[in-house]
Amino acid sequence: MVKDSPVIADVLPLFVEFIEELPLAGHNIHSFDMKYIYRDCEKYLGMIPGNDYIDTLYISRKCLPEMAHHRLTDLAQHYGISTEGAHRALKDCHMTQQVYELLKNESELVSSGAKTIPVCERCGKKMILRNGKFGEFWGCPGYPGCNFTINVRKNKGLI
Ligand SMILES: [Zn+2]
Structure with a gap:
């Protein structure tokens, strides 16, 4: 090569x-x-x-x-x-x-x-903080197979 x-x-x-x-x-x-x-x-x-x-x-x-x-x-x-x-x-x-x-x-x-990295409710994988059009959100690493997300609520324990 x-x-x-x-x-x-x-x-x-x-x-x-x-x-x-x-x-x-x-x-x-x-x-x-x-x-x-x-x-x-x-x-x-x-x-x-x-x-x-x-x-x-x-x-x-x-x-x-x-x-x-x-x-x-x-x-x-x-x-x-x-x-x-x-x-x-x-x-x-x-x-x-x-x-x-x-x-x-x-x-x-x-x-x-941050103590809590949330876990996907559907497939149990540790979720990933991603950046989207409307700011940060938690996304499942199984995406696109699993499209479970959690909104980031600053000051409410998730971040
Ligand atoms: Zn998932």
Whole structure:
């Protein structure tokens, strides 16, 4: 698949320029991607990028400890995100981005001290805080199979 593609020494400078000083987000980025980025930046560019990074694997282990597996496709399924075309680079980027946004909501809830993440009355799944036309609401991760929702009533115990 990559045999006619440019080699890392040629694309790495473009990558480093592209990421600027921005934080990087990735699934298992701490143990996997950063290792190779650091290794090759040192080897070919004589520098180590100082970008901060966010590992969605780490966040999911913290926020969703009840899940048996934390692969990107497990999280996508949990959140009702399409996994069609998984393991192709761009598709995995889009999945990671969507998973990150949803995990961010969840981790903000945990750190803001919200005690109660409601459970879907129809299928028993832990609900997800989503943004809709009329603001935030709790949606079932089984959507579209299950379309149970709960209105967010701020100051009334649910958030
Ligand atoms: Zn449900």
